[in-house]
Amino acid sequence: MFSLRRKLRAKNLAIISHTGFLMVALGFLLLIPLLSLFFSPESPELLRAFLLPSGGSILAGIILWRGFRPKETVFLTTPDAAIIVTLIWVVAVLLGAIPFILSNTLSVVDGIFEAMSGWTTTGLTMVNPDNIPKVLLMWRSLMQFVGGAGLAVVMLSAIIGSLGPGVYEAEARTDHLLPHVMHTARMIIKIYLAYFVLGVGLYVLAGLGLFDALCHTMSGLSTGGFSTHSESIAYWNRPSVEIVTMFLMILGTINFATHHAVFSSRGKKGFKDAEIVLMLWLIICATFLIFMHTAGVDSGRSLRESIFQAVSAASGTGYATVSLRGWGELPLFILVILMLIEGGTGSTAGGIKLYRICIIMKSIWWWIKKQFYPSSAVIQRTIWRRGEKLEIQDRHIQAVAGFVGIYLLTYSIGVLIFLSDGFTLKESTFEFASAIGTVGLSLGITGPEMPLASKIAQILGMWLGRLEFIAIFHAFIRLGRSIFK
Numbered sequence: 001m002f003s004l005r006r007k008l009r010a011k012n013l014a015i016i017s018h019t020g021f022l023m024v025a026l027g028f029l030l031l032i033p034l035l036s037l038f039f040s041p042e043s044p045e046l047l048r049a050f051l052l053p054s055g056g057s058i059l060a061g062i063i064l065w066r067g068f069r070p071k072e073t074v075f076l077t078t079p080d081a082a083i084i085v086t087l088i089w090v091v092a093v094l095l096g097a098i099p100f101i102l103s104n105t106l107s108v109v110d111g112i113f114e115a116m117s118g119w120t121t122t123g124l125t126m127v128n129p130d131n132i133p134k135v136l137l138m139w140r141s142l143m144q145f146v147g148g149a150g151l152a153v154v155m156l157s158a159i160i161g162s163l164g165p166g167v168y169e170a171e172a173r174t175d176h177l178l179p180h181v182m183h184t185a186r187m188i189i190k191i192y193l194a195y196f197v198l199g200v201g202l203y204v205l206a207g208l209g210l211f212d213a214l215c216h217t218m219s220g221l222s223t224g225g226f227s228t229h230s231e232s233i234a235y236w237n238r239p240s241v242e243i244v245t246m247f248l249m250i251l252g253t254i255n256f257a258t259h260h261a262v263f264s265s266r267g268k269k270g271f272k273d274a275e276i277v278l279m280l281w282l283i284i285c286a287t288f289l290i291f292m293h294t295a296g297v298d299s300g301r302s303l304r305e306s307i308f309q310a311v312s313a314a315s316g317t318g319y320a321t322v323s324l325r326g327w328g329e330l331p332l333f334i335l336v337i338l339m340l341i342e343g344g345t346g347s348t349a350g351g352i353k354l355y356r357i358c359i360i361m362k363s364i365w366w367w368i369k370k371q372f373y374p375s376s377a378v379i380q381r382t383i384w385r386r387g388e389k390l391e392i393q394d395r396h397i398q399a400v401a402g403f404v405g406i407y408l409l410t411y412s413i414g415v416l417i418f419l420s421d422g423f424t425l426k427e428s429t430f431e432f433a434s435a436i437g438t439v440g441l442s443l444g445i446t447g448p449e450m451p452l453a454s455k456i457a458q459i460l461g462m463w464l465g466r467l468e469f470i471a472i473f474h475a476f477i478r479l480g481r482s483i484f485k
Helices: 002-007 010-029 032-038 044-067 078-102 108-119 134-149 151-155 166-170 181-205 210-221 239-253 256-264 274-294 299-315 329-341 354-372 394-420 425-436 452-467 470-484
Strands: 382-385 388-391
Touching: 010 044, 010 078, 032 044, 032 134, 044 078, 044 134, 078 108, 078 134, 078 452, 078 470, 108 134, 108 452, 134 181, 134 210, 181 210, 181 239, 181 256, 210 239, 239 299, 274 299, 274 329, 274 354, 274 382, 299 329, 329 425, 354 382, 354 394, 394 425, 394 452, 425 452, 452 470
Parallel strands: none
Antiparallel strands: 382 388
C-alpha cells in the first residue's frame, strides 16, 4: 500500500481518502435499520445480512481513508469530485443490495436494481412490501432519505470545506444557500431533518403507526415512493393521509435554496419563483385533464385520485392511490410529461427540472419577440428566482439545450430497449420515463420476471437521471485520461 501511495499524486490520494471516508459512513448507515427490531424481532439471518456489509465497509473505508490521506490540504475541482461521487454511488448501490441478497429476498441483479431505485429515490421495486421483513422495509426508506438529500453532500458535510464546491455540483446541485459550501450542506441537513420530524408527527396524527410514519416520511420527503404496503398510499384510503403525503412530496420537490429564502425573508422572496409558479400550473392543468378523462360515478373520489397522481408524478415520488393499468392513453401521457419534467433544481426530485423547462419556454418567447423587433432592439432575458430577477445568458441556454438533448436521447434509447423486449409503446414510454425521471410510478410490468435488458436499462436510467449525466461523464473522462495518458 505504501509503495502505491508514493506513486499517486496528492489529488488522487484525496479522492481515494474521501471515498474511504464515505465508505465508513455507509457502514454505520447500514446499522440504522436494525433499530426496526424494536418494532418486530427478526431472524438472526437478517442481522448477518446487515452486519457483514457494515463491518466490511467500515474496515475497508478506514484503510482507504487513513492510509491514503494526503499530507497537505487539496482543493478538488468539479471533475475531481465527480469521481468521488460516481465511485461512492457505485459502492453504495453494491452495499445497499447485499442485505437483500444475503437474506435470500432477491437475486444479485434484482438486489442491485432495488438498491439503485432506493439511493436514486426512484421507487420502482422488485419486492412485494407485504412479504418482506420490517428491517428491509426500513432500509429501503433510509436509502431514499439519504439519497434524496444528496448522498455525498450529506456524508461529506463535516469535511466538505476541503473539497470546495466540486462535490456539491457533482451531486447535481448548483444553488448555494449560503456563501460557504460547508454551511450550505449543513443547512440542507437542518431543513431536511426539521421536515422529517414534522412529517412523522403529521402522519401519526393522520392515524399511521410509528413505523409506517417513519418509513413514509423518509420516502415521501425524499420524493422516493417506497411504501410499506403493496397498495402504497391506497392501503389507508384516508384523505388525511393523502394530504400529508402530498404536502411532503411538494416540500421535497422544491429547491432547498427556495426553502431557505422563504425562511430568511419570511416568505417575501421564496414564493416569487418561476419554478414554483410553473409547478403549480402543471399540477392544476394535469389534475383537470386527468379528472376529465378518468371521472366516474364518484366524482369526489376521481378528483382525489387525479390530484394525488398528478402531484406524485410532478414531484417524482411515485406513490399511488389507484391502479394505473385501467387508465386511458391521454391521462398516462400527461403523467409521462410530468415525470420527464419533475421538480426544482437542488431538490430531492429528478427529471429535466422545472428551471430548465422555464428557460426553454422563455427562450421560445424571446425568439418570437425578436422576429417582430428591430435588429438593434435589446430583449431583456430574465426569469424570477427566489424573489429576484436572474439574467439569462446565451451560455445558460446552450447548457440547458445540451442537457435536454442528452436526456431525451437517453430516454429514446431506453424506450427502444423496452420495445425490443416485447413491451408495448405505452408500457415502454411510461416505464422508462418513470426510471430516468426517478419517479417510481408503474403500469405493473417492472418486477423480477421482466427481461434482463430492460432491468439493466432501468438501472442505468435511474443512475444517469439522478446524477444528471454530467458527474458521470466527468468521472469517465478523468479516469480515461489517467489510464491512457
